[in-house]
Amino acid sequence: MLGEVKAPVIRLMTYFMRHFDHGGSGERWRVITLFGRDREAAKLEGLVDRIHECGDALVIRGVPGIGKSALLAVATARAQAREVTVCGVSGVQSETHLPFAGLHQLLRPMLDAADQLPARQREALLGAFGMAEAGDPAPFLVALAVLNLLGEAAARRPLLIVVDDLQWLDRPTIEVLGFVARRVRSDPIVLLMALRDGHPTSLDDSDVPELRLGGLDPAASEALLDAQSADLSVGMRWRMLSEAAGNPLALVELPLALEAETVTAEAGLLPLTARLERAFAVRLAELPPHTSGLLLVAAANDGIDLADALAGGTMVTGAEMTAETLAPAVDAGLVELHEQALRFRHPLVRSAIYQRAGHTDRLAAHAALAQVHGRDPDRRAWHRAAAIAHRDESVAAELEGVAARARQRGAIPVAVTALRRAAEVSEEPAVGAQRLLTAAELAFELGRGDQAAELLALAEPSILGGLRRARAAWLGEVLEEGRNEGPARILRLVTTAEAVEAAGDRELALNFVRAAAIRCWWTDPGWEQRQRVIALAERLTVGEDDPELLMTLATAGPVERGADVIEGLTKVRGARLDGALTRLLGVAASTVGAFDLVGDFMDASIADLRTHGRLGLLTQALSTQMWRQVFCGDWAGALLVAEEAERLARETAQPRWQSAALGMLALLAGLRGEEARGLALAVEGERALGTVAISSALAILQHARGVIALCAGRHDEAFGHLWRLFEPGDAAHHRIWQQWVISELTEAAVAAGRPEPARRAVAELEQVATQSTSPLLHLGLRHARALLADDADAEALYQAALSADLSSWPTARARLQLAHGMWLRRRRRIQEARVPLRAARDAFDVLGLLAWGEKARQELRAAGEVSDLRVPPAAELLTSQELHIARLAASGLSNREIAQQLYLSHRTVSTHLYRAFPKLGITSRAQLRDALGDTSRD
Template identity: 35%
Template sequence: MDGGNAAYRAVGRDGDGRGAGDVVVGRAAEVERISGLVDAIAGGGRLLVIAGAAGAGKSTLLDVAARAAGAAAYRVLRVSGRESERDLAFAGLHQLLRPVLSEAAALPDRQRRALLHALGSEPDAVPGATPETGYGAGPEAALGGRTASGGGPDLLLAGVAVLSLLSRLAGRSPVMVLVDDAQWLDAASADVLAFAARRLDDDPVGLLLAVRDGEPLPGFEPAYPTLALTPLGGEASGRLLDHHAPDLPRRVRDRILDQAAGNPLALLELAETAIADPGAVLRDEHGPLPVGERLAALYAARLAELPEAGRRALLLLAAADVADPPAAVLALLPAPDHTGPDHTGLDDKVRVAVEQSGLVRRTGRDLRFRHPLIRSAVYHAVPLDARLDAHRALAGALRGEPDRRAWHLAAATARPDAEVAAALERTAGRAMRRGGHAAAAKALARAAELHPEPGDSARLLVAAAGLAVLTGDLDWVEELAGQARARSDDPAVHAAAELHAGRLAALTGRHPAVFAGMARIAEDLAGTHPSIALDALTTAAVLRFYSGEESQRREIDRILPRVAVAPADEPLRDWVRMVSDPLGSRRELAARLPAMIAAAAGRPERLTALAIAAWLLDEIAPAVRAFDEAVRLWEGRGPLPDGLGGVTALAWLEYGRWEQARAVCAAIAALPATARSLHHARACAYAVDAMALAFQGDAAAARERADEALRLVDPLESRSVAVYARRALSAAAAVEGDYETAYEQVRAVFGHDGEPVHYHASYPALPELAAAAARTGRRAEAAGIVGRAARALARDGSPRLRALVRRSAALLAEPADAEPEFLAALAGPAPERRPFEHAQALLEYAEWLRRRRRIAEARPFLTAAHDTFRRLGARPWAERARAELRAAGLDVSAAEPAAFAELSPQQQQIVRLAARGLTNREIGERLFLSPRTVGSHLYRAFPKLGVTTRAQLRDLVAAAPPDEPFAGRYG
């Protein structure tokens, strides 16, 4: 707790000294808002962040909410963030859900297993280490971003489980979730709670979070409603002080009010001191009152007044924090002749002295500090040797809790100790199995500090940096990498450390500098450490794709032949070539891809890498199959690496799985606060999402996403993102009939000379360029660009790219010359694998036919295009096809009620999945919503669609794609 209960709650006293009632002074508006929120929960989810300085009264407001919720027969769940547990993965979630964990038995099996696994129910195991990194998956983990080292729970699936659990509880009575000291929640618990919070709109669940001013709120958006606790005003401060200490001399009272500056905790604590010794407040007339360090000194003074047994008890409590069982702590004290009635081992006199010290409060049979500042004051008020002895004693008492024991051993160790370092390594392994990458990295970093051998210390730091990559905290990764380099002269260690930092820095947009570092590593170690050199080139190839810089391809081509790798690493060498130069390598390597993908079975990192290569070579079907399998395997190992998710989204977007593509983009865009510097990763997600939104017809949202993508990056250093964003802006303009803007935007993905801005991303925009040019009188300019592309792709371009060139040529050709080009375009490979692209070609050819009055020939093409657009949710294109069908003499208005198009994109997704026969729970798991929210959306959609049963939806929504979308983590 943050001490707020003591901070501004004034307790009335009756004759026997017991509290007769709590009076909250100076916070009437805040209490009213809390009460209103509690009342509103029955109508749907509510969230409020209570922010204030330490001692401002956040805990008291949570108590107000708890009392109001209890009075209304709500279920109340509470968790208090603990500084000592912020490195223990899912500690907060365990504290919150422990009272209702039996309800998990009713969850779907995958959700239940994910939740219990996150809470540490599975046996401990330490994943194996690789020679290159100490922990991790080997060189292929460098292929563009974060990887998950070691098995661990799926955070999103755990989030779905919590969402389902809260929704289930809320089905019986509204639920109030109270989170105190949220700034100290462990990252895994914060992410899961934030995930659930964003999806409880329709469930009667309230979430109140108390956080200290100036502290980040991990996982939660800064835009959430916030109740800011400002300092109390003069009148309220006076009332609080008078209520608590009515007999203070005026001069003492004024001095306290002046120096407390409206901080309730300072008011009350200074008042307590003044009651005991009024002269203490006035001892220094010319200096400030002891609110900061001097306030801590007051706590230390109280500590010194206690008997030795009492001081030792509080020191142990301070060293242990409230997380450790008080019985295990107090059992360490010297046993008196007889124990007190609470069986703590303290005699009555010592126990009374401790409780009357004002430093602690009793909660049931347990002692708790009244404020974290008190704990800090007690802890630092004793010499270092005493603190070390306390941690050693706690470590001895906690043999049954190996993780906490390891941290206490580390805190008790002032010099190198290999055994303690080994205990922390084991703790890191257990944290990794639970998906606690940040906790594991911190354990390894501390183990490195304690290891007596510099080489092992450097190894542990490299491993810690590799795990820290998964947190997205680039500053931390670079700090760990720098420490590793400082502890070793081994070039391989230096390179491995720099590689970890480079993998994450690649997602920031600092592409030229990071590429230069990767190229230098590859060149320096090509002969002595070829595996590391190749690893560096994989990151360099990713950077080449991000930037589209031609000079980087030449640099990779220069270094790659010098790296003599083992036969087992030849696929990785091929991968570098495919990514950095897909046109130049396609003819040689495309035929080898199926065998390479088959050989990678069971290895998600390599499968994902090969899926990227297949996508770059326009082998979309094997790419999607490999992505599906990789995501399935990733489910038990943590989140999909951010650097790879953007390409996964692009592949699914092309394949017609728009819902899945947007889910991936949403996951990447919602990076935690520590990863906010990964601008390129977020920009890519925004750009791809913008394309999907434009295709669905939401032009305003598409522009917003695309503009944000362009704001986050330098278009000259992140050309791939710039191209996708421009394509989205062009499509959005076309949706609104603004073809001038559409042409200007898509023209920007080609240079002044007609060369593509990006060697891979630009070419698919050719038909969009041609279509806009045909409507704006820019045929000649566009034809020049299309002709240049035709020559560049004649030999090495994929069949898909050559078909796009023919389609573009058809749109720009004279009427008499267009039909052969249209037919060649429609004869391209496997049209069902890129349904939107193919349906556009069908529509364009059908429009050409109808203008030639070949109406009977146009009808089948129009019908096929219309059905595809409707199935995908491409509303503007479906309306355009429907208008053409009407012009061709076919009435299709009954096939798709206009009301369906008026549903929100999320409602359309829910209705489509319901039409396939999925239950509310299954839909919620796919879209990361609670079953209650799904039901609420369907309840509102049914009257709009004019249906009363789910079976009727099948008549309104087209069937699912022939290739059933993967119902996994992003599905």
């Protein structure tokens, strides 16, 4: 029969069998399922062959029995032939609730090297495994520790990591693997992960490449079926081919089921997976009762240890179980024994055994396993929970203990699952609701808003006590932050805060006040209501320089109380505070337009948040930092920060902040003359935002679109985009953001011949300026006044604007110089015009603002002066990642310190520096600062 099979398939089978010559039913099955997979196998072999040059990651996705495991075996064989170290882990459905169980299995051979990790990473990793106390669980520090541990192992010998049935690994392990997969490109590591269709994981929306396996083509299907069952009738052969739909496992197993007369008309209506389970289950009927009982215990067990299964089987059957009891199951091809491990031939065998058993038998199996795992409180609790069909407060309490330990180890998803199950078996409804509320809060911390909303709905807040009901209301508020109900919602938040304050929970009351203040930032409810928010914040906070108070004053009263905010920020400059609180001060500074103060707080906050692995808050801090860098002229830095913020926002599931970062990247692309890319990024930013109607987020995207059009010379279009920020009732209308774009709006309006709307906007902001000390507002107004003035007043207004202190605002100064030079040239004052135009051109060249630099060159040409082409500095030859790392290295950080900051392996940092040095024309680290020039500025 092999003579009829295509040559590439024979070659692949021969190759495979050469590396698995010991035979055995499991290996024979893997060989058979490899029919028609020569192209996919060659892809995996190629990844292994290139492992010395670059790392890679790949998700292999498909339905059960499609050949995922076989392809992993091919890659393993190739790695062994190439002297590549192979380590792996396989998910087991019953182990999904054991925190970091899969990760521990994967890293066990490498844990001796954990002592070489930085202290915080080592503590986080060992704490996750329950091998040390973890004072402050930090999931991202665990992930970084894993990346470094794998990187060190790969430095000694290239490493292939093989993960099968990833969908059944515990979620903390999956998230760590996703983190690693996005960062292995510079290490000699290949990570292959096989995943079953229909099981959502955190990798679904990631950018890790996928290899999706479909069915075998008709010729390969026929060859495989004929190799298995050559004597099928024509009708039955056609039916097998039709029902199998190219699935290799189905082509092997369904004919065997036919021989046992289990393929019925009813079976033909079942999904393929169910038919395959039934095909496996038929063999159970032929097994002795004790063997069947032992298999059920093994299927219910959350491990592969043979001794545990034998002990549980003995309890269930009342007879002494030994390995010999399993001999009939081994002969039937259902399980395999390897030393002290019991493995099912295929996951569908396990599920077939478990599903076929009666309900009472399954409860008995779990009850026995609860005793077997009596010394492991987590496993004992899960089996106890699976062994009852009624409510039991003692089981609920044990599961609550599981959740507490999981939180301590940083395994928040496991804690959520444990609390949900604890609520289901709680005897008191109010206690169960409290557990669901805690689970919902933890799910929200993970960025799983959909899961948090579901848990909150199950909690039935009406049966909770007063403060717990308020906690539920607070969670509901943050889950619905995209709903913009205006003043009514703000009033409800203030009323709730007052009630919570009266009940004695000051911290929760402050949460409601902060939420109300943020909504005031989104939509102005009027000064009376904003004043009430501010008054409540002043009553609840501990002093004039309390970060919570300054944050509330800035968001609820940025104009009316902006001067107080700036004064308070000036007083607390240099104070040593927690990174989360320092971030609030940076946000307060940015909200009142004092971007020159933002860095004093955000630099410290970002460093602290990086150290503690608080990536959710770090993302938000970076989003504030990038606007400070834009407005204060560090455009190269803004690009780096925006790219990191966008990447982290995706990883931490924060779409609002991802949208803001994409808006910044769109604006930067426009300023570099990359119009098409900028517009595409703006569209992507809207897509990330989804249905969330937050005016500040939409204002960012309109700001970006306006600048893109302005740089492209489409002034009418630019005005249209920017005017939306000034138009009451528009979704992008924002009373503060419009202060920051008044110069761009006026420039577009004047060039488009539409100065009157700009005059009205300037007049309204002049009124605001009488109350506000915002540096950015006054900067923009000075520019706008000069642009709108008649010839008699313009000269004096330009001089006034240029005479102001612009040392912290180099971009604004360059734009003023360009506008002044253009005004002078149009008045035929050619010699005078060349001076500011040259200054603007040179400033834009240094800043890297190519679009505005080209506009300055065009004006100079019109003034009779030809400019040399801009020579890009060497730093612009670097990729964003290379530039980011080079800047940190120039500041004196070591590779390991840079790696900790950027959540990379130190070898990845080394690789980027190795590539950057030749581009910069240098040979040593000491030359970096000079080579980078102004781009190394903080």
